[in-house]
Amino acid sequence: MTGHAAILKSTGDSRVADRAQKMADAAERCARIVRNFLALARQRPPERGRVALDQVVHEAVELLAYPLRVDSVEVALELARNLPALWADAHQLHQVVVNLVSNAHHAVREATSPRRITLTTRQEAGGGSVVLEVADSGRGIPREIQARLFEPFFTTKPPGQGTGLGLALCKGIVEAHGGSIEAASPPGSGAVFRVELPVENAPVAAAAARAAAASPPVRGQRILVVDDEAEIAALLSEMLAADGHRVEIAANGVEALEKLGAGGHDLVISDLRMPELDGPGLYLEVTRRHPALLRRMVFVTGDTLGPESLEFLHRTNVPTLGKPFDLDDIRRVVQQVLV
Ligand SMILES: Nc1ncnc2c1ncn2[C@@H]1O[C@H](COP(=O)(O)OP(=O)(O)OP(=O)(O)O)[C@@H](O)[C@H]1O
Ligand SMILES: [Mg+2]
Structure with missing residues (x-):
């Protein structure tokens, strides 16, 4: 855009050059808006807390209820019960749902x-x-634009009506948030936008953190x-030793069981994935032996x-230490464990 404008400016016609300058300025401005916007979304890390996705959905739909009603749009919610809470930025997820709706x-x-x-x-x-899926009964998405939907500034709306930044x-x-988003447009029906978000364990609960502090x-x-x-083992043991603990190291679950056999341990801090015997395997053996x-x-x-x-951590509810x-x-x- 700016390149084309520069060529136009050099034609010698001052009116054309003037307009070309305006175009160049507008292009510049737009590019900045995009950069700002994306910086907002990508570089500000999500401020995470426990988030119930269905609540985010309800709030977003409520926000748009009036304009939807004016256009006689029927909104159906098919929300799963007992969804695990997400460790996410509620405000950012709200923005996602509002944009899709x-x-x-x-x-x-x-x-x-x-x-x-x-x-x-x-x-x-x-x-x-x-x-989360947002499906509509519109005309769907033409195949030729499917690949471009998520590009900043891509819009099929008339000027002034859309920025093309929503998606x-x-x-x-x-x-x-470590998730993914994709669009589908099955023949004969409207568009479906599918958002998948990982269920992550919250770090130690805030209340426990305050008590600990x-x-x-x-x-x-x-x-x-x-x-x-x-x-990692050395780092952990150094940090623990600095707090006056007596620390031993084992390289996997098998070694850990050997050491635990001697008795007298107060706490085990273990990795999940290890050769020989992994974290869940060790947990199972500890259930039996100690x-x-x-x-x-x-x-x-x-x-x-x-x-x-994830399934193991959910099922056992063991405390975790996130890297x-x-x-x-x-x-x-x-x-948290010892008090
Ligand atoms: N549900 C949908 N059905 C069909 N096309 C869609 C749908 N959602 C998005 N699109 C297409 O993707 C384009 C880009 O969407 P995006 O939200 O990024 O920008 P926009 O909606 O055009 O502008 P803005 O979000 O600023 O109002 C739209 O212009 C439209 O062509
Ligand atoms: Mg949009």
């Missing part, structure tokens, strides 16, 4: 009846993620650190958890 609104307005928008939520098989913003937000750190415990990554230690286990989690790990951690996180989790 306003797009759907726009699409059905152009179609004759029925004008219908359906919002569906469900937990994906395996429980590792939650899905780019949605994509930025969803990806910042209020009391002096626990000291002098005998702690077994189990991790096949020597650096049941008293069961409530004294903590698992270290990375940012990518497979569905099996990267600092001394405060470690104290908090030690306190």
Whole structure:
């Protein structure tokens, strides 16, 4: 755009040059808006808290209820019960739902009846993620523009009616949450936008964190650190030793069981994925051999958890220590388990 404007400016006609300058300025302005917008979505990390997705859906639909009613758009909610809470930025997710519903609104307005928008939520098989679908009875998305929908500034709306930033913003937000968004347009029906968000474990509950901060750190415990990554094990044990704990290291579940056999441990902090015997395997053995230690286990989690790990953590409800951690996180989790 700016390149074309520059060529026009050099034609010699001052009126053309003047307009070309205006075009260049507008292009510049637009590019800035996009950058700002995307920075907003991508670079500001989500301010996460416990979020109930169905509540976000209800609030977004409520916000748009009036204009939808004016256009006789019927909104159906098919929300799964007992969805796990998300660890997410409620405000950002709200923006996503509002954008998808306003797009759907726009699409059905152009179609004759029925004008219908359906919002569906469900937990994906395996429980590792939650899905939100926004489907409409509009004309669907022409194949030739499907690939471009999420591009910033891509719009088919007349000038002044759309910025083309809605879906780019949605994509930025969803990806910042570790999720994905895609559009489908099955033949003979309208568009379906599908958002998938991972179910992540909240770090140690805020109340426990406050309690931990209020009391002096626990000291002098005998702690077994189990991790096949020597650096992480060393880091953890150094930090624990700095708080006056006596620390031993095991490289996997088998070694851990050998050490636990000697008795006298107060706490086990273990990785999930390890060769020989992994975290869930170790947990199972501890259930059999050292049941008293069961409530004294903590698992270290990375940012990518497979569905099996997630299922294990949900089922057992063991406290977790998310990577990267600092001394405060470690104290908090030690306190949580030992107090
Ligand atoms: N539900 C839908 N059905 C059909 N086409 C859609 C639907 N949602 C989005 N689109 C297409 O994707 C384009 C881009 O959507 P996006 O939300 O990014 O921008 P916009 O809606 O055009 O502008 P704005 O969001 O600023 O109002 C739309 O112009 C439209 O062509
Ligand atoms: Mg839009």
